[in-house]
Amino acid sequence: xxxxxxxxxxxxxxxxxxxxxxxxxxxxxxxxxxxxxxxxxxxxxxxxxxxxxxxxxxxxxxxxxxxxxxxxxxxxxxxxxxxxxxxxxxxxxxxxxxxxxxxxxxxxxxxxxxxxxxxxxxxxxxxxxxxxxxxxxxxxxxxxxxxxxxxxxxxxxxxxxxxxxxxxxxxxxxxxx
Amino acid sequence: xxxxxxxxxxxxxxxxxxxxxxxxxxxxxxxxxxxxxxxxxxxxxxxxxxxxxxxxxxxxxxxxxxxxxxxxxxxxxxxxxxxxxxxxxxxxxxxxxxxxxxxxxxxxxxxxxxxxxxxxxxxxxxxxxxxxxxxxxxxxxxxxxxxxxxx
Numbered sequence: 001x002x003x004x005x006x007x008x009x010x011x012x013x014x015x016x017x018x019x020x021x022x023x024x025x026x027x028x029x030x031x032x033x034x035x036x037x038x039x040x041x042x043x044x045x046x047x048x049x050x051x052x053x054x055x056x057x058x059x060x061x062x063x064x065x066x067x068x069x070x071x072x073x074x075x076x077x078x079x080x081x082x083x084x085x086x087x088x089x090x091x092x093x094x095x096x097x098x099x100x101x102x103x104x105x106x107x108x109x110x111x112x113x114x115x116x117x118x119x120x121x122x123x124x125x126x127x128x129x130x131x132x133x134x135x136x137x138x139x140x141x142x143x144x145x146x147x148x149x150x151x152x153x154x155x156x157x158x159x160x161x162x163x164x165x166x167x168x169x170x171x172x173x174x175x176x177x
Numbered sequence: 178x179x180x181x182x183x184x185x186x187x188x189x190x191x192x193x194x195x196x197x198x199x200x201x202x203x204x205x206x207x208x209x210x211x212x213x214x215x216x217x218x219x220x221x222x223x224x225x226x227x228x229x230x231x232x233x234x235x236x237x238x239x240x241x242x243x244x245x246x247x248x249x250x251x252x253x254x255x256x257x258x259x260x261x262x263x264x265x266x267x268x269x270x271x272x273x274x275x276x277x278x279x280x281x282x283x284x285x286x287x288x289x290x291x292x293x294x295x296x297x298x299x300x301x302x303x304x305x306x307x308x309x310x311x312x313x314x315x316x317x318x319x320x321x322x323x324x325x326x327x328x
Contacts, residue, residue, distance in 0.1 A: 100234070135221035136222060
């Protein structure tokens with residue numbers, strides 16, 4: 001048996017391996033250039049109270065989650081019970097950015113489904129969303145004590161994402177100065 | 178029948194009309210800058226469409242941002258870096274040559290070289306067939322023996 005006849009088989013196996021990896025990749029997962037950088041500044045108002053200001057300054061001091069959501073977003077509804085559960089456990093403070101929504105709809109949404117957020121910044125025209133590189137709600141950012149973005153999850157959260165991805169990072173960030 | 182035909186044509190043309198809004202510029206040069214830019218940038222929501230073609234909500238917002246940047250006299254580079262600062266090099270159809278993108282740029286050349294070297298590799302078997310003088314000692318002995326048998 002000549003070894004040359006094995007070359008097509010080897011090429012085929014290598015191609016299969018690459019294609020198999022390619023199938024598993026999610027093209028929607030675009031690496032964010034903001035990781036390791038300070039969270040883009042905003043100064044907006046609290047979605048529940050138009051007279052209450054909310055800015056990036058409020059996010060500093062502890063490792064926190066920032067969840068970008070909207071009342072029109074179907075997947076946000078899907079991840080909502082998981083956020084509520086996480087908020088109830090009290091392990092981490094969750095902030096929200098209410099993206100391209102109306103105040104009325106957003107408040108109604110939080111009232112009927114529950115509010116897991118310490119507070120949500122109201123971003124009706126989506127400028128803050130663009131500054132944060134948001135391209136598909138829901139998106140969740142992990143910020144460290146200095147307000148630097150350390151991790152980003154695109155798409156709805158699941159229990160597994162919380163346990164295996166987000167909480168370990170938050171615990172690690174808590175240990176940092 | 179004619180109405181049917183009109184409806185079909187209408188339904189084919191309608192999405193083309195709806196996708197991109199009309200922009201007015203105070204300067205023709207700005208308009209070309211804007212239109213060129215939109216072809217160079219990928220929409221993040223519909224990744225197979227350029228920012229100029231996409232009907233996604235985010236694409237519209239980004240077009241608004243770019244329009245106001247260009248209209249206020251900013252360069253194409255400034256608009257590009259506005260986008261890449263937020264969304265990364267992924268949005269560019271022609272990403273810069275970097276440590277993570279070198280394979281993307283060099284890959285095709287490597288494939289041509291690999292393919293070429295396989296195609297033009299000296300073919301040992303055929304050369305031997307074309308050149309019967311190249312017999313091993315054993316083969317020559319065998320040939321002599323066979324020749325003697327014929328005689």
